[in-house]
Amino acid sequence: MTSNTERQLHLNLFIMSTGHHEASWRHPDARPEAATDFQYYRDLARTAERGKMDSVFIAAKYRLANTIENRVIPQLEAITLLSALAAATERIGLTGTASTTYNEPYTLARQFASLDHIxxxxxxxxxxxxxxxxxxxxxxxxxxxxxxxxxxxxxxxVEIAKRLWDGWAEDALVIDKASGVYANRSRILPADYEGRYFSVKGPLNLPRSPQTYPVLVQAGSSEEGRQFAAELAEVIFTAQSTMANSLAFCEDMRRRLKAFGRPSESLKLLPGFVPIIGDTEQDAKRKERELNELSVSAYGLRTMSDLLQIDLSLYPIDGLVPLKDLPDISEIRGLKSRFQLLTDLARRESLTIRELIIRTAGGRGHYTFAGTPSQIADELQRWLREGAADGFNLMPPLLPGGLDDFVDKVVPELQSRGIYRTEYTGRTLREHLGLPLPTGRQMAEVAPTARP
Amino acid sequence: MTSNTERQLHLNLFIMSTGHHEASWRHPDARPEAATDFQYYRDLARTAERGKMDSVFIAAKYRLANTIENRVIPQLEAITLLSALAAATERIGLTGTASTTYNEPYTLARQFASLDHIxxxxxxxxxxxxxxxxxxxxxxxxxxxxxxxxxxxxxxxVEIAKRLWDGWAEDALVIDKASGVYANRSRILPADYEGRYFSVKGPLNLPRSPQTYPVLVQAGSSEEGRQFAAELAEVIFTAQSTMANSLAFCEDMRRRLKAFGRPSESLKLLPGFVPIIGDTEQDAKRKERELNELSVSAYGLRTMSDLLQIDLSLYPIDGLVPLKDLPDISEIRGLKSRFQLLTDLARRESLTIRELIIRTAGGRGHYTFAGTPSQIADELQRWLREGAADGFNLMPPLLPGGLDDFVDKVVPELQSRGIYRTEYTGRTLREHLGLPLPTGRQMAEVAPTARP
Known part of the structure; x- marks a missing residue:
């Protein structure tokens, strides 16, 4: 066992129906019919909790993907699913995606405050x-x-949501049966926000929740995304195809944090990680091949065409990726950093369309690693030690098997190296992540922020 | 035991923190500090399920009431709370309020579809x-x-939500691992709705849920509310202060249904009912008095002022309700039918402001009845037999005690009379209520509707 001062790894389970490999649902072990079955997600969350992970994570889309013909898309909606999981688990964090473009701050703030209470x-x-x-x-x-x-x-x-969450002072609830005073109205501050996009009066109709705010996570790695995360996120999910790239990303983020006057521990950097676990290296490689061979080429073409915003079916699939015909990154509306990652990869390695599709089928550009439990633990430890990650957003290519293997085989390896908890020591997600309780306007003056 | 053909009573538990009496939280048995505690709501829902009730019901407000100083307002948010309750119960329905004025159809449709799946x-x-x-x-x-x-x-x-819920045909999911076809895109119809207030393309990114739609409930009893319910609701919650009023209301609703070509069974009429249960009649009356004496007059004045949209603190509290000074009902924005009910009551019985406040403190104008379990069962049976109700929206004045008493003492009375189930016979809320599965555009032609 190594010393207690060893940096600790954070693990977040990114739950996606049958797994993160686009063709996982075709695997004999996959249960694609369970994509709308709560028991299926409950069992995954409980396995992650048995593996002492910080959190599960549920993504959200606000439209039906046009790849529905060849891929399991349906997944239970994030807010409802996480709330149900709250009742079925004890300790693990419950993280969900929600859009600031297509929601109302008052409603979303209520839902997250309620999830935090529940x-x-x-x-x-x-x-x-x-x-x-x-x-x-x-x-x-x-x-x-x-x-x-x-x-x-x-x-x-986000500013409005924080003002709503932070509106109730710790002593706002009086609850004096004798005098008939339930709350001290003067200790419940309105949000009083009038902005360019939203005007929200407040206050929220829910008292301060255990964490005050949910842990704030950000997952865009474009210039604007990075700046947004440096300013106000506490966890960042990022797609990095190599350790060197991830290290550069982390260093960039630490610089940006500093410019905002934030210590580097205040933002946890969790790159995506797609583990393919075998009893031997050969076994792992075989599993990887097996999944890749299940890929549907029509699906891969459509997905890659969407990401690169060009119709790749008009080009020979074994020809080079038509870099010159691609739109400029400034024209990309959506996943700018993913566009950058894919075009860099295709350029650097002179990939054909087919090669690019296969290279990214398993993890959509996230770091994919096939090996034994010990090799995987080595790899995670190496990233942690080098400062290329504070932990990982775990994306098993095949669920539930890939998660079971990780918890049963990789987690004990991490624990024996002293870089991962053997028991939860905290109760809240903030405690799991080593993040402080927010100090909002009801607790202290708001810290001044700078735009670098 | 009576015959099996006896009409069956439907019971819905309206959950409200410490109970429906405005002063319930001051009662020695009340737990106002549990208003944000999930275990508290879980126990209430499980008790209602032990009582074989059709559903629990969670209301939702989108603002903090200005009566917060003297009343427990905070309650967990409806969508999150019901989702968590789904994981903690087996059979009971889960009904929640959501506004069509302040939500997006796509998001709300996803959340209800997901709750229905979960x-x-x-x-x-x-x-x-x-x-x-x-x-x-x-x-x-x-x-x-x-x-x-x-x-x-x-x-x-509602039209958009239905189109979204009904977009996935029963055979839309192919899930053929061998061919790699997950879904038949041509069997997933878009909503394609362009209206005056909303334009929603669709389709929903969730397959058809077990009930296709959640049961559609409506709770406004104004002219517009009644018409809306007759056109598209399947359950109506209504505040009626006497059986005669409720009977007139039910007859009116049946006429309206007929004009829309809908059979009367297609809409279940559930007036609110506030039971005060005692071992003797004297005991029940004592409990009622005890609660009323806990009322905070400042609170009652503020609530009544809000409902009548006039500042009653400017009038002598023991003077008659100033009917002549009230706004015209056409100026009331919000609870029009509640305004009507209160002013009718004050006029009919020449009530003072204080008397009106006390008369409505327990159930905000809903029918309140204090008696023994047998007397209460008599009363419920009488309303059912007379056609003044299909069941009740149960509003215990004090929780959890008022619910425990109802389940332990009144439910057996109802069961022994053969007017209430002794076991659940169905799995879904539609089955509990005897409502059919919707026949939407993917199943049959939409039935023509008429505006009478």
Whole structure:
């Protein structure tokens, strides 16, 4: 056992129906019919809890993907699913995606505050600004706003949510049966926010929740996304294809944090990690091949065409990725950093369309590693030690098997190295992550922030 | 035992923190500090399930009431709380309020579809249009829309939600691992709705849920509310102060249903009922007095002033209700039918302000009855037999005690009379209520509707 001062790894389970490999649902062990079955998700969350993970994470889309023909898309809605999981688990964090472009701050703040109450302080919010006009068309709008505008709106949204969550002072509830005074109205502050996108009076109709705010998570790695995260996120999910890239990303984020006057521990950097676990290295490689061979080429073409915003079916699949014909990154509305990652990869390694599809089928550009439990633990430890991660957003390619293997085989390896908890020591998600309780306007003066 | 053909009573538990009496939280048995405690609500729902009730019901407000100083207002948010209850119960329905004025159809449809999946078909939606400018100010709007406009918007909202819920045909999911076809895209119809208030393309990103739609509930009894319910609701909650009033209301609703070509069984009429249960009649009356004596007069004045939209503190509390000074009902934005009920009551019985406050403190104008379990069962049976109700929206004045007493003492009385189930026979809320599965556009042609 190593010393107690060893840096500790944080693990977040990114739950996605049958797994993160696009073809996972075709695997003999997959249960695609369980994609709307609560018991299925409950069992996954309980396994992650047995593995002492910090949190489970549920993504959210606000439209039906056009790859539905060849991929399991349906997944239970994040707010409802996490609330149900709160009643079925005890300690694990419950993080969900919600958009600042297509929600109302008052309603979303109520829902996350309520989830935090219900779960005893285990809520986390992955703040996204959503992608694509197809989403806008489900919300009575003609088009999706531009990148910068979305992030500006997102900033307003988060500021309002914080003012709502922080509106009830610790001593606002009097609850004096004898005098008939339930609350001290003067200790419940309104939000009183009038912005460019939202005007919200408040206050919230729910008292302060155990964590005050849910843990604030951000998952965009574009320039605007990074700046947004440095300003106000506490956890960042990021797609990094190599340790070197992740290290550069982490160093960039630490610089940005500093410019905002925030210590580096105040933002946990969790790159995505797609583990393929075998009893031997050969076994792991075989599993990886097996999944890749299940890929449906029509699906892969459609997905890659969406990401690169060009119709790749017009090009020979064994020809080089048509880099010159791609739109400029400034024209990409949505996943800008994913676009950058894919085009960099194709350029660096001179990939054909087919090769690019296969290379990213398993983890959509996230770091994929096939090996034994010990090799995987080595790899995670190496990233942690080098400062290329504070932990990982775990994306098993196949569920539930890939999670079971991780918890049963990799977690004990991590624990024996002294870099991962053997028991939960805290009750709240903030405690699991080593994040402080927010010090809002009811507790202290708001810290001045700087735009670097 | 009576015959099996006896009409069956439906019971819905309206959960409200410490109970429906405004002063319940001051009672020695009340636990006002549990208003944000999930275990408290879980225990209430499980007790209602032990009592074989059709559903629990959670209301929702989108603002903090200004009576917070003297009353327990905080309650967990409806969507999150019902989702958590889905994981903690087996059979009971889960009905929640959500506004068509302050939500997005796509998001709300996803959340109710997800709740229906998670609970195995137990979701119900109480459709409201919300009240007051104070709500509008939490949603970036200057003022709350007028009554007619809200209901028009509500109609659009419900139509869109139905199109989203009904978009996935029964055979849309192919799930053929061998061929790699997950879904038949041509069997997933978009909503394709362009209206005056909303434009929603769809389709929903969740397959058809067990009930297709949540049970549609309506709770406004104004002219517009009644018409809305007759057109599209399946359950109506209503405040009726006497059996005669309720009978007139039910007859009116049956006439309206007929005009829409709907059979009378297609809408279940559930008046609110506030039972005060004693071992003797004297005991029940004592309990009623005990609660009324806990009322805070400042609170009662403020609540009644809000409902009548006049500042009653400017009038002598022991003087008659100043009927001549009240606004015309056409100026009331919000609870029009409650305004009507209160002014009718004050006029009919020449009540002073104090008397009106005390008369409505226990159930806000809903029918309140103090008696023994047998007397209460008699009363419920009488309303059922006379056609003044299909069942009741049960509003215990004090929780959890008032619910425990009802389940332990009144339910057996109802069961022995053969008018209430002794076991659940169905799995879904529709089955509990005897409502059919919706026949939407994917199953049959939409039935033509008429506006009478």
């Amino acid at each position: 779960s005893g302080g285990r809520a986390g919010w992955n703040i996204v600004t959503s992608t694509g006009d197809a989403t806008a068309h489900n919300f009575s709008r003609d088009r999706h706003p531009e990148h910068q505008e979305r992030y500006d709106q997102g900033r307003e949204f | 609970s195995g078909g137990r979701a119900g939606w109480n459709i409201v249009t919300s009240t007051g400018d104070a709500t509008a100010h939490n949603f970036s709007r200057d003022r709350h829309p007028e009554h007619q406009e809200r209901y028009d918007q509500g109609r659009e909202f």
